[in-house]
Amino acid sequence: MITMFLAMALSAPAEAQTSNAALPSWRDGPTKQAIVEFVERTTKPGSPDFIAPADRIAVFDNDGTLWSEQPLYFQFLFALDRVRALAPQHPEWKTTEPFKWVLDNDIKSLEASGEKGLLPILAATHAGMTTEEFTAIVRDWMADARHPVTKRRYDAMVFKPMQELMQYLRANGYGTWIVSGGGQEFLRAWCEAAYGIPPQQVIGSYAGLKYQAGDRPSILKTEQPELVDDHAGKPVGIQRFLGRRPVMAFGNSDGDFEMLEWTTTGPGPRFGALVHHTDAEREFAYDRKSHVGQLARGLDEAPKRKWVLIDMKRDWETIYPDSN
Amino acid sequence: MITMFLAMALSAPAEAQTSNAALPSWRDGPTKQAIVEFVERTTKPGSPDFIAPADRIAVFDNDGTLWSEQPLYFQFLFALDRVRALAPQHPEWKTTEPFKWVLDNDIKSLEASGEKGLLPILAATHAGMTTEEFTAIVRDWMADARHPVTKRRYDAMVFKPMQELMQYLRANGYGTWIVSGGGQEFLRAWCEAAYGIPPQQVIGSYAGLKYQAGDRPSILKTEQPELVDDHAGKPVGIQRFLGRRPVMAFGNSDGDFEMLEWTTTGPGPRFGALVHHTDAEREFAYDRKSHVGQLARGLDEAPKRKWVLIDMKRDWETIYPDSN
Incomplete structure (x- = not known):
């Protein structure tokens, strides 16, 4: 060099x-x-x-x-983390697909379900809040979450x-x-x-x-x-x-x-x-x-x-x- | 001064x-x-x-x-000009509302019809061409058209x-x-x-x-x-x-x-x-x-x-x- x-x-x-x-x-x-x-x-x-x-x-x-x-796309991992974080407020998710799959860590079933499974998860984790609230949620997640393989912050x-x-x-x-x-x-x-x-x-x-x-x-x-x-x-x-x-x-x-x-x-x-x-x-x-x-x-x-x-x-x- | x-x-x-x-x-x-x-x-x-x-x-x-x-909004005047320019290719417009109103210069009926009259005119004049074609149409119109009251170019x-x-x-x-x-x-x-x-x-x-x-x-x-x-x-x-x-x-x-x-x-x-x-x-x-x-x-x-x-x-x- x-x-x-x-x-x-x-x-x-x-x-x-x-x-x-x-x-x-x-x-x-x-x-x-x-x-x-x-x-x-x-x-x-x-x-x-x-x-x-x-x-x-x-x-x-x-x-x-x-x-x-x-x-998996990091935003998808964010959505899964959000489902887990919100689960206590949604006891019904334990028995309702596609949320149940996330909580059971059955990502295969979730992926196999395609859009039908993905859309309710996106709606629950990406909608129903203001843009400012959502930005804060993403930034908090980015600070705390770690990648499953590298253990790095995602933005690293x-x-x-x-x-x-x-x-x-x-x-x-x-x-x-x-x-x-x-x-x-x-x-x-x-x-x-x-x-x-x-x-x-x-x-x-x-x-x-x-x-x-x-x-x-x-x-x-x-x-x-x-x-x-x-x-x-x-x-x-x-x-x-x-x-x-x-x-x-x-x-x-x-x-x-x-x-x-x-x-x-x-x-x-x-x-x-x-x-x-x-x-x-x-x-x-x-x-x-x-x-x-x-x-x-x-x-x-x-x-x-x-x-x-x-x-x-x-x-x-x-x-x-x-x-x- | x-x-x-x-x-x-x-x-x-x-x-x-x-x-x-x-x-x-x-x-x-x-x-x-x-x-x-x-x-x-x-x-x-x-x-x-x-x-x-x-x-x-x-x-x-x-x-x-x-x-x-x-x-009237200048873009609306553009749409009316376009209907007139395209009319020879659409002989049926002579007898079909809302186009008939434009060709008869009956702007009152057109305005009274609200969205029902406006949408077909927008579709006929603003859709069905590429973005590059539309840009050229607008620029040609801008160079030629004159405002009904001031007789100025619109962009003047x-x-x-x-x-x-x-x-x-x-x-x-x-x-x-x-x-x-x-x-x-x-x-x-x-x-x-x-x-x-x-x-x-x-x-x-x-x-x-x-x-x-x-x-x-x-x-x-x-x-x-x-x-x-x-x-x-x-x-x-x-x-x-x-x-x-x-x-x-x-x-x-x-x-x-x-x-x-x-x-x-x-x-x-x-x-x-x-x-x-x-x-x-x-x-x-x-x-x-x-x-x-x-x-x-x-x-x-x-x-x-x-x-x-x-x-x-x-x-x-x-x-x-x-x-x-």
């Missing part, structure tokens, strides 16, 4: 040093090179591929792209290379936006601290909101689904919130396929990338057969579409912020 | 000169003073009312607040004092957002040029969007209503898009009541204002009895709620950008 750094200091031009300094958790190689090369040619005045600052928009999936998502399982990448992009005039299948208000509760992304740049799935007037007005979260921000819902969410087409998109699963397609089929320079989970030792290794974050079509079509595959094992020097 | 300017140059402190220079279309008086005083005490480092830049959010209604809205009927106000706020670190009952994609087609507000800061009413995959993907506008961004829908739109409570809100009708209420009942310094249309000579004069932009509850409650009434006749030196 020191030898490499010395060699660079002696030979590389100033720009390359800056990029390397900005992305210390990325190993040198074709992936890092592709990112830096794209940013440089789209931001250098006079470059034929120059993109005006207003059009420099980069979108990021969250689960599996900016933080881990195994063994964000990917350090992606934090650096978003900072590097912002330093080069790119707006960074989250476009996640996860819940918008769930994400907003912790995304600013974790990624430097403010609430107005968080697009996620959402259910209804209801304004409650009065001396101390509030906004109630309801159960009515409005946007499922996954697959074809991602370009819809992007148009709804951003109103313009991004030029860079980062995902990790087939739920991100349409977001990458929409981003990379526009005119001018475009960049699409998929985080490929290849590191069973430092994180998790999964793709085609995973029930969470399945990646099959994206792997098949990436070469043809010139999407970059980010190989976690090969490309990342560090995974989590506290892991070296 | 020249005397006043000379007097100012001799006596006023540097900050006041800057504010006055920034708001030349606002006459000196309590309204301008209230705006400047609020901005100064919320942005001056060390001020007990200092607001961090990230929380400096100002929201603006559009129709009647940033541009005129008489004799934006309020110059409000353009200056938004610039002044942005120069002081405030984010400026539109929160309109008008259609989001309609607004986005011209708001950046007219107000300097980019598409991602335009919240409006919206119907569904549908992603169409393929080699050249597109996003289709559908007829399914999703958000009516008026009255209680405005705080909902604000929470959905911004995820934080604004500190300043500007409206002009009772459709903005809840937006001002939500904004001004939060903790810390807050600012709410209503544009009162008092100038029959230079613009239009209307409030309690108007079928467009009705303002009654707002007038009644403004003093109690400490909302500022912007009196167009008294407070504005200029109305439109080309009008002096």
